[in-house]
Amino acid sequence: MAIAIDSISALLDPAIFIVKGTGLTVALILGAMLMGLVVGVPLSAVQVYGPRWAKFLAGTYVWFFRGIPILVLLFIFYFGVFSPMEAFLTKLAGYRVNLPFLAAVTTLGLASGAYQSQIFRGAINSLHAGQYQAALSLGFSRTGALAHIILPQALRLAIPSWANEYSILLKDSAIAYVLGTLEIMSRVKLMVAATHMHVPFYIQAGVIYYFLTWVGLKGLRTLERHTRIPGLGVDQENPQGIELEKPEERTA
């Protein structure tokens, strides 16, 4: 790629190259959010309703992922699990297999699951205990009560905190560049290295991340309004009228 450093138009090609990473970043975030949801909901249920040993296991999981920085987790999982897997699959397939995206999405997803479990746990705990009792009294099994009565309410309550998790995860996803996933940040790094121009491309990355945050939060806000239960709360800023246990602040 020939780049004339003094020409503004010469910035266009790298800029487009960077924008093309948006799809992978979005896939990374959605994948990790979804995985976090799948991991986090059962974890939260276990932490509220489970037997003592299961609570202990769930608690250990949560502490492990909350206690270690994302960057360290990425390296642990990449070199501990995915790199050997790559080597094995490469031997098996006969050509070079690379799994940086899978490694990134799995690590971010498992970590997000720990954080999301705390969001859902707070939401479940904020429901009146009588909801669960009333469900059992009608003959629901424990999982039935959870699936049909508790979670539909808890997930609604969790949307604002979930939006928060989205915005944090979005920014955490930038760290995945260390594994060489061709998402926004690693593309920026490549272009910076190629052009020796730092500021314009970092600003571009900032703008894309800002835009993705804005779109995601708008979308979740709409979802929140859409799933609002009529008659509950009147405050526009907090239509549920219920205070959630705040999830622990995260540092990326």
Next chain:
Amino acid sequence: MSNVNLQSGPSGRDNNSQDGAGADAGARNSRTANARTGRPLLEVRNVSKSLGGKLILDDVSLSLDKGQLKVLIGPSGSGKSTLLQCVHFLTPPDKGEVVLDGQSAREMGQKNICAFRQEIGMIFQDFNLFDHLTARDNVAIALRKVKGQPKTAARVRAMDELERVGLADKAGLYPAQLSGGQKQRVSIARAMAMEPKLMLLDEPTSALDPELIGEVLNVIANLARGGMTMLMVTHQIGFAQHLTNEILFMEEGRIIERGTPGDLLGENSGSRTALFCSRLTELTGR
């Protein structure tokens, strides 16, 4: 449509029967059938329960015949609510047996305990309607998800039950849009839709504004007249004494007095119950 058709027999109630006389006949039949077997519908035998190291229920026994309503009264903390929870096995007792219609709850195991609970309806002091569902779906959800009825059938049944408690016009509203009295009536409809053999009522009017108590008591009186077997914790003693033939007085986890309203509440009975109720009356002015 009158409110006569509120009874529910063990054989289940005809979904489409709007015929009060027919329903009454059904109630009489099942009562005579029960008289033949001579077995009470509910037997609570020597139930004890400790919570947090404190003995809440101390060797409590009682029985209910089919169609009977018994009233449980006593000071707060005497174990009334815990007793209802134990009967329902929401809180399994430490010791003792709960037998409903010949079935021992303890012998049913974790899997079948849900089937046991299905046969007992519970009305809570604070209603516990499912906040995310409309009145109609509050009634319909257990029919669909527990009994496996198709959606439309469950909704039709739910509308029938709401009509019985006079709330058909509120079917589309969410709990947060209903008054306390309406919420409690929906919760009664919700419990009745499951065709329970027994209803447990835990201070059903205690959380209500005074002017809303009447509508709920009316519905309960209709259930009683329809032949529903009920165990009711209440402080509405003036109301309850006309529906029951036995009052159980609880204190410190034991039933310390039991007898007819006449015996326990008479002018010169000298009972603990009469003393307690006179204090209630002084406080509320009723």
